Amino acid sequence: MSTDAQQDSRDGRDGSGNQDFQDWQRWHEERIVAVAAPHGPLSLTGTHWLSDYPDGRIPAVPGQWRTGRDEVVLTGAPEDGLTVDGKPLAGEAGLTADRGPIGSSRVARGERRLVLLSREGQWAVREFDPQSPARHDFRTIDATPYDARWSLEGTFRPYDTARTVRVANADGRERGLGLGGEIAFTLDGTEHTLQAAVEPDGSLWAVFADATSGNSSYRFRFLRPGAPDEDGRVKVDFNRALLPPCAFADHFICPFPPPGNTLTAAVAAGERNRIDA
Template sequence: MTTYDAWTVARDRAVWGGFGIATLAGTNWLDGTPRSFDEVPGLWSTDGQSAIGELDGERIVLAPFADREVVRPDGVPVRLRGYARDGLVAVRVYVRSAPEEKGISRIDRFAYDPGFDVPGRFVAASDPGLRDAEAIDGHVSQKRYGGRVEFALPEGPAALTVEQDADGTLFAVFADATSGTESHRFRFLDLPAPAADGAVEVDLNRAYLPPCAFSDHYLCPLPPAENRLPAPVRAGEALVR
């Protein structure tokens, strides 16, 4: 098995396996009043920091991205997860049957193309200040971009503005000439930490679908304007079927 094949197997497991990405059935925003929500057992509210539930006499506190598996009154197991964005708190619910109910079961991928695995160069931002970043639901927040990665496509030079994590790894959201037709309207790409001279591998065969391709309840970031590439990128994950 090639490293690319292993990557696709891991992606399928993360999306479809267990309470995977595709099983998100709801993102429920909370306030100080305990309320019930579809698919979510118990009553839920927030103290402004965590999602707080009352279920069968038990108090459940879920900090952002903390999980708890519980069983609904109908006997169906679900996974609950705390979530927060810009001071607002939600409880998310994952249900294993959600993909089947939505009629989705697989990822279509472009054929692997070594021509889309190319050397790149990371150029750090001279002033990585905050800038507006829009999410798929229209919410605008502030985001800091670490710089850009320059590389070559078959049609010519290209570049992607990237975020940089504390460990140096890079992340990009991009669209291209296939977006909205041959592929989803935008895709994600993880890149390794660049070398000291800025050298970094850009493998677009590992471009992957954002979580919101599998569930409308995700709040994915949209590509910055400069990451809407005019050339087609026929590599990586394309569509959900």
């Protein structure tokens, strides 16, 4: 085999692997753009739990935010400069948790977006500011180039009933993490499993750590395989291991890996760390 062919084989770019490499490169570039977007994760400057502000007044966030039974009531005056659904707020507005893209959140103040979050019955207001220092300091995402070795065939084994485990979160609080089954795969002759949640569209989501975590990569990462086929087969592609949102802003509440999701192997693939200028 020629030197060029050997290099292509190592990079996963030989023959049929060429398309896989190109797809990964496109995915990586799109991830950088999405992270650096005006209301991407780098723009999060605060997560304010309303239980910490009994009077509904959050420093540096305009308006009064009061929790109701199934909603939050926001009271604003013209001088607050708030808009709800694109219209200036002068009075009250009933709000529920935002589900869509940050840029389409109901409440705004100029370029800033004020996003309602609900977790386990607790409400929070998140502030996304395109002028955040983190967004302006960001340069790129350090990621290992595509290697076919890390694209594995796996099997999803659903649980008979969904489970919830309590895990620590990045903000120091413990919360429930829903799990729908486990993904089994073989790496270097050894079988491993990852507990995973099942998303509404059938795709999977796993929070994992490995022997590189906290050393050559961030302390934990996300893996988002597609939906398994009817036989439970699923692609486990660590080339697309993701940095969690809390790698980009300290105000995210990312869950840590559940028990059993710390791999003994070193997964030298996927996104590794954020790089700033």
